[in-house]
Amino acid sequence: xxxxxxxxxxxxxxxxxxxxxxxxxxxxxxxxxxxxxxxxxxxxxxxxxxxxxxxxxxxxxxxxxxxxxxxxxxxxxxxxxxxxxxxxxxxxxxxxxxxxxxxxxxxxxxxxxxxxxxxxxxxxxxxxxxxxxxxxxxxxxxxxxxxxxxxxxxxxxxxxxxxxxxxxxxxxxxxxxxxxxxxxxxxxxxxxxxxxxxxxxxxxxxxxxxxxxxxxxxxxxxxxxxxxxxxxxxxxxxxxxxxxxxxxxxxxxxxxxxxxxxxxxxxxxxxxxxxxxxxxxxxxxxxxxxxxxxxxxxxxxxxxxxxxxxxxxxxxxxxxxxxxxxxxxxxxxxxxxxxxxxxxxxxxxxxxxxxxxxxxxxxxxxxxxxxxxxxxxxxxxxxxxxxxxxxxxxxxxxxxxxxxxxxxxxxxxxxxxxxxxxxxxxxxxxxxxxxxxxxxxxxxxxxxxxxxxxxxxxxxxxxxxxxxxxxxxxxxxxxxxxxxxxxxxxxxxxxxxxxxxxxxxxxxxxxxxxxxxxxxxxxxxxxxxxxxxxxxxxxxxxxxxxxxxxxxxxxxxxxxxxxxxxxxxxxxxxxxxxxxxxxxxxxxxxxxxxxxxxxxxxxxxxxxxxxxxxxxxx
Amino acid sequence: xxxxxxxxxxxxxxxxxxxxxxxxxxxxxxxxxxxxxxxxxxxxxxxxxxxxxxxxxxxxxxxxxxxxxxxxxxxxxxxxxxxxxxxxxxxxxxxxxxxxxxxxxxxxxxxxxxxxxxxxxxxxxxxxxxxxxxxxxxxxxxxxxxxxxxxxxxxxxxxxxxxxxxxxxxxxxxxxxxxxxxxxxxxxxxxxxxxxxxxxxxxxxxxxxxxxxxxxxxxxxxxxxxxxxxxxxxxxxxxxxxxxxxxxxxxxxxxxxxxxxxxxxxxxxxxxxxxxxxxxxxxx
Numbered sequence: 047x048x049x050x051x052x053x054x055x056x057x058x059x060x061x062x063x064x065x066x067x068x069x070x071x072x073x074x075x076x077x078x079x080x081x082x083x084x085x086x087x088x089x090x091x092x093x094x095x096x097x098x099x100x101x102x103x104x105x106x107x108x109x110x111x112x113x114x115x116x117x118x119x120x121x122x123x124x125x126x127x128x129x130x131x132x133x134x135x136x137x138x139x140x141x142x143x144x145x146x147x148x149x150x151x152x153x154x155x156x157x158x159x160x161x162x163x164x165x166x167x168x169x170x171x172x173x174x175x176x177x178x179x180x181x182x183x184x185x186x187x188x189x190x191x192x193x194x195x196x197x198x199x200x201x202x203x204x205x206x207x208x209x210x211x212x213x214x215x216x217x218x219x220x221x222x223x224x225x226x227x228x229x230x231x232x233x234x235x236x237x238x239x240x241x242x243x244x245x246x247x248x249x250x251x252x253x254x255x256x257x258x259x260x261x262x263x264x265x266x267x268x269x270x271x272x273x274x275x276x277x278x279x280x281x282x283x284x285x286x287x288x289x290x291x292x293x294x295x296x297x298x299x300x301x302x303x304x305x306x307x308x309x310x311x312x313x314x315x316x317x318x319x320x321x322x323x324x325x326x327x328x329x330x331x332x333x334x335x336x337x338x339x340x341x342x343x344x345x346x347x348x349x350x351x352x353x354x355x356x357x358x359x360x361x362x363x364x365x366x367x368x369x370x371x372x373x374x375x376x377x378x379x380x381x382x383x384x385x386x387x388x389x390x391x392x393x394x395x396x397x398x399x400x401x402x403x404x405x406x407x408x409x410x411x412x413x414x415x416x417x418x419x420x421x422x423x424x425x426x427x428x429x430x431x432x433x434x435x436x437x438x439x440x441x442x443x444x445x446x447x448x449x450x451x452x453x454x455x456x457x458x459x460x461x462x463x464x465x466x467x468x469x470x471x472x473x474x475x476x477x478x479x480x481x482x483x484x485x486x487x488x489x490x491x492x493x494x495x496x497x498x499x500x501x502x503x504x505x506x507x508x509x510x511x512x513x514x515x516x517x518x519x520x521x522x523x524x525x526x527x528x529x530x531x532x533x534x535x536x537x538x539x540x541x542x543x544x545x546x547x548x549x550x551x552x553x554x555x556x557x558x559x560x561x562x563x564x565x566x567x568x569x570x571x572x573x574x575x576x577x578x579x580x581x582x583x584x585x586x587x588x589x590x591x592x593x594x595x596x597x598x599x600x601x602x603x604x605x606x607x608x609x610x611x612x613x614x615x616x617x618x619x620x621x622x623x624x625x626x627x628x629x630x631x632x633x634x635x636x637x638x639x640x641x642x643x644x645x646x647x648x649x650x651x652x653x654x655x656x657x658x659x660x661x662x663x664x
Numbered sequence: 665x666x667x668x669x670x671x672x673x674x675x676x677x678x679x680x681x682x683x684x685x686x687x688x689x690x691x692x693x694x695x696x697x698x699x700x701x702x703x704x705x706x707x708x709x710x711x712x713x714x715x716x717x718x719x720x721x722x723x724x725x726x727x728x729x730x731x732x733x734x735x736x737x738x739x740x741x742x743x744x745x746x747x748x749x750x751x752x753x754x755x756x757x758x759x760x761x762x763x764x765x766x767x768x769x770x771x772x773x774x775x776x777x778x779x780x781x782x783x784x785x786x787x788x789x790x791x792x793x794x795x796x797x798x799x800x801x802x803x804x805x806x807x808x809x810x811x812x813x814x815x816x817x818x819x820x821x822x823x824x825x826x827x828x829x830x831x832x833x834x835x836x837x838x839x840x841x842x843x844x845x846x847x848x849x850x851x852x853x854x855x856x857x858x859x860x861x862x863x864x865x866x867x868x869x870x871x872x873x874x875x876x877x878x879x880x881x882x883x884x885x886x887x888x889x890x891x892x893x894x895x896x897x898x899x900x901x902x903x904x905x906x907x908x909x910x911x912x913x914x915x916x917x918x919x920x921x922x923x924x925x926x927x928x929x930x931x932x933x934x935x936x937x938x939x940x941x942x943x944x945x946x947x948x
Contacts, residue, residue: 183897253896261871262854262896349872350942355855356870389745391756398766420857421868422799422849422875429785436777436784443773447766450734453741455674456756460746468742475734479727486784488719488794491866492706495857495892559705561861563892567900570888615752646758 052127054139058108062238065104069097089268092341094249098275102238109234110140114227128227131629140234142226145627148212149526150233152519155207158200158240163591165193170584176571186567188251188269195243195256195273199280201511202322202369203236203287205376209518210291210315212526212627216620217309219300219638221631224293232287239279246272255565257366260347260358264339271340278333281326281365284372288322291315302638309618309642310393313400314379317407318372324411325368332361356423363414371410373507375403377474377514378445381467384521385452387616388464392643394451395444402444409438419490428487435485442478446471461614462536466517469544473509477502480555498558501551509547516543516594524609527602528625535597539590546587553580617644674757681733681740688732696724706864709887709908711880712795713864719787719794726776797849797858797867797875800937806878810846813839814935817849817856817869820898822889826918831935833928834921837889837906840914841881849875850938857893860906868893874937881908 073093106112113125128140136146168189172180181189215223223229246252250267258277263270295308295316308316335346336358345351347358386393393399412434419428449471458464480502483489493499516539524530557576562569569577601607612621619636620627701721706713745756788794789804798804814825816833825833837860839845849858851869858877859866862885867877891902909917922929933939 178900183900187894187897187899253894253899255894257894259855259894262894265854265896348942349870350940355872359855389756390752390754392758392760394759395761395766398761418868420796420866420877422797422870422873425793425797425799425801426803428788429781432784432788433781436780439777440770440773443769446734447769450737450741451759451761451765453738453745455677455759456741456745457747457754458742458745459748459750460742468738471734471738475731479731482723482727482780483720486719486723486780487796488712488716488784488787488791489723491712491794491796491864492716492861494866495859561705561888561890563859563890565894565899566890568903615750645755 053110058105061108062101062105066097066101069100072096094271105238144211144223148208151207155200162196165189167588170581173577174581176569176574178567187253190565191252191255198256202372218303219636220298225290228286232283235279235283239276243276274333274337278330281329284322285326288319291319300635307642310382311379314376317403318375321368321372325365329365363417367414368410373511377511380514380518381470384467386643388459389456390645391456395448398444399448402441405441463517463521465540466513469513477505496558497554497562500564501554504551525625529602530607530609531601539594542590546583549583685733685736689729692728709862715791715794716864792878795864797877800874802876806844810844812846815849815858818852820902827935829918832922838917840911841884841908844880847877854895855893856891856895859890859892862887
């Protein structure tokens with residue numbers, strides 16, 4: 047009962063809804079009617095924006111985010127509920143334990159990614175025939191936009207949210223993140239954002255896809271406001287998450303954990319966090335300009351009154367290109383973290399791998415105009431952007447050669463996490479090579495804006511990030527929950543997913559090259575057979591996700607095979623702790639030796655990490 | 665097969681991987697050059713499409729050995745160094761890197777990247793922009809006089825204006841064969857993209873912008889036109905078929921258009937690089 051009437055998820059939802067309507071009424075006081083040049087459209091964007099804002103504030107207050115600052119301002123002792131150490135209730139509210147936040151992220155993001163995946167199924171259902179047959183043109187665009195926006199928004203934190211929040215402090219020998227309350231805030235902001243994006247359905251959807259190009263976004267119905275509020279909240283969550291990661295890695299490393307000893311997953315998270323902190327503010331301020339254009343009738347993106355449609359494209363991709371590396375780097379970190387365990391070898395070329403990640407972080411800022419190769423802006427700079435884009439394949443090549451080198455002369459065990467990592471090598475190879483066509487301006491003239499570019503970024507993001515996301519789930523969820531995930535069904539999931547994925551997106555590369563534009567509800571008749579093949583493959587791909595969900599639930603809820611502290615025989619520090627990791631992580635702060643990956647027959651293993659003795663799990 | 669951690673055995677493995685890679689590459693290259701290459705999109709109907717096909721072929725040739733090496737290596741090590749079971753009492757060889765190999769990899773990939781960038785830029789500049797939109801002041805222009813055709817995109821159709829023929833605006837795109845064409849692409853509302861697939865032309869249509877793309881059709885044929893940038897509700901229906909015709913047919917056709925649209929042409933705003941209605945009028 048105490049849980050039912052305190053600051054918890056239930057209160058938060060109630061206050062969120064009440065807050066929305068309070069903001070809605072306030073918005074109508076600011077301006078009674080909708081604002082439009084051509085009369086009342088019945089759509090008051092100001093009311094909607096204020097409603098979303100007050101609703102989110104209400105949601106956060108309901109969760110208890112205001113308790114600490116308010117109590118301290120009143121001079122009273124702050125509530126300690128958020129620091130509770132036991133009970134299931136912790137998972138349904140504000141909790142500052144980094145392990146709880148990690149699991150919250152895993153489930154919360156999983157739900158929204160599932161919704162995004164369902165949208166992909168709806169898209170492929172429509173594309174079974176060359177003509178509109180299932181959804182009307184408006185609904186089709188909304189489905190496309192929801193799929194892209196949901197995936198791009200949620201997956202930015204798809205690995206850092208669950209896995210870096212849970213594991214990064216442990217890996218560097220800390221008991222918590224630098225800012226635990228901010229850590230929890232990033233999660234709940236993301237959940238509020240996801241719900242707001244879903245409300246777009248109630249406001250007529252939005253026609254712009256995930257890129258939200260102007261001036262189309264300015265014409266759009268008020269479903270567009272849901273997109274803007276969603277992405278701004280995601281941006282805020284990203285920036286805070288990144289800031290927290292950076293502060294943690296810089297300030298909270300245990301004795302002996304020098305920069306040259308950081309595990310690869312920490313490097314992947316750290317470089318991702320740098321991109322997040324620098325890119326997200328560009329997104330937030332751009333969306334502020336968009337919302338001002340839609341409400342206060344400014345003209346940032348309206349060429350008729352001195353604005354520019356190029357301005358939005360430029361600003362969006364200054365954020366957008368680092369964003370896609372936000373979706374690539376964590377996967378590379380996981381890849382190089384898991385390969386040594388199942389090859390039983392140290393990372394091959396540790397420094398090369400780290401410089402690869404840092405190189406990607408740096409170069410990703412210099413390439414954004416390759417999204418605008420045929421737009422007519424800065425045409426004279428295209429050779430430069432061609433060069434800078436192709437230069438990114440150098441640091442990416444470092445990651446490849448380090449992964450391949452790590453496999454050399456190892457004792458390779460093809461466990462489920464290992465299979466998903468090996469799939470990264472294959473998928474990202476195709477993703478990278480198809481990217482070369484897009485980076486070459488003459489070739490890009492045909493491939494730009496076609497299904498080729500769509501298939502390319504699905505190879506890098508789904509083939510790269512989602513496959514390593516599953517690798518991380520199969521590898522670390524036993525540590526996080528204490529129970530193994532069934533290996534046989536894991537392998538069924540992997541092979542079905544791997545084959546269906548390539549059977550979906552491989553043909554799409556060809557279809558794009560043969561002239562099919564993206565986001566179009568119709569296509570040329572001669573592509574019908576190929577599209578049906580792709581759609582059926584996509585349904586199989588979707589079905590493989592159902593196998594995963596069934597296996598995940600079955601293994602963790604019903605079978606409950608104890609994992610023990612170290613089921614993989616890993617030598618990393620998190621596997622020297624009990625599963626699940628106890629509340630205090632370590633009994634005492636560990637000291638680290640010089641080698642993060644002390645594998646290798648025939649050598650004295652130098653300085654294994656000193657770890658506290660195992661404690662019984664709570 | 666279990667792995668032998670001895671250096672000599674590993675040298676043998678390396679040699680075998682190199683040999684298989686060379687064989688695979690030698691088999692694949694002729695297929696890429698003579699079978700796949702000539703059939704690469706977007707075909708050979710125009711000068712810029714030919715330039716793109718050549719670019720695509722060169723890139724495929726460059727990628728063949730890299731792909732062959734990575735896939736052969738991956739397959740080989742997974743077969744040779746795989747162990748079954750969960751025995752973690754033994755580890756692999758503690759190899760932490762190899763400076764010579766890293767330098768070789770770095771030099772090879774750098775050379776490939778620099779080649780691609782120089783080759784791409786050279787193709788771009790020598791093929792009049794390869795059919796891509798080059799903005800209002802094209803860097804790479806054809807010599808001689810080009811026939812200007814203005815492509816006006818709006819939600820949700822393309823219309824075409826011929827300034828050298830009295831500024832007549834037609835709903836159809838017809839261009840003469842073997843003449844240099846200069847497309848001037850602009851938009852009246854949202855961003856569109858003019859994609860004439862078989863011509864190898866793609867240029868974004870931005871409101872308030874004159875985006876120029878050059879092409880010289882080589883054969884008499886039809887070609888498909890699609891909008892390649894999401895532009896709102898009926899984006900999926902913004903397609904069209906254009907024609908490349910002989911000079912004589914073109915002269916007759918454009919004369920007929922001028923007669924047919926005489927009244928309309930008089931009412932149109934005079935020809936300009938772009939037009940400036942309000943693009944934010946809510947539609948759909």
